[in-house]
Amino acid sequence: MVSQCMRSGSGFVVVLLSEGREVQEPSSQRKAGAVPFFGTGTLATISDFGQMKNGLLAITALGQERVKISDAEQLKSGLWCGDIEVLEQRGAPSEEDLEALCDLLGKLLAHELMANIRDMVEFSSAELVMNYLIMLMPMPKQQKQALLETDHLGLRWDGLRDCISLLEQKVNG
Missing domain, CATH: 2.30.130.40 (LON domain-like)
Incomplete structure (x- = not known):
């Protein structure tokens, strides 16, 4: 191949x-x-x-x-x-939400385990930032796939935010 x-x-x-x-x-x-x-x-x-x-x-x-x-x-x-x-993308997260997405991705990439991919990650669009977060976040494969299949970027961000909230709840007990 x-x-x-x-x-x-x-x-x-x-x-x-x-x-x-x-x-x-x-x-x-x-x-x-x-x-x-x-x-x-x-x-x-x-x-x-x-x-x-x-x-x-x-x-x-x-x-x-x-x-x-x-x-x-x-x-x-x-x-x-x-x-x-x-597949076409529709919609977009707000500027405030995009800033939060970029901030979260930046924090993840700062971890030492991310050193090998850090320089390859692009912050050039909301779609890319969300897709990197979906790839990197520890969540079940069905959730990752459902988010990837969501055509509307605003709805994808809402779903990603829900997953992040669930992860925070698990961490904080």
């Missing part, structure tokens, strides 16, 4: 798994024709690659647009292919 993407200049879609070994659910229970991942993901392009000391390939991928996947099928190689449709 990586070599094909590099040769053609195309991207690939990053999706959240809904079942399978990686999420500790047996794929043998999958219904015929069902896919083991959610139908909305992020189109990504490879910006850098190299070989690590252990021989594995390391890539840096940059997220682009949210996309909906249709007609997915698994190839003999094990890769999944399908059609994608770019």
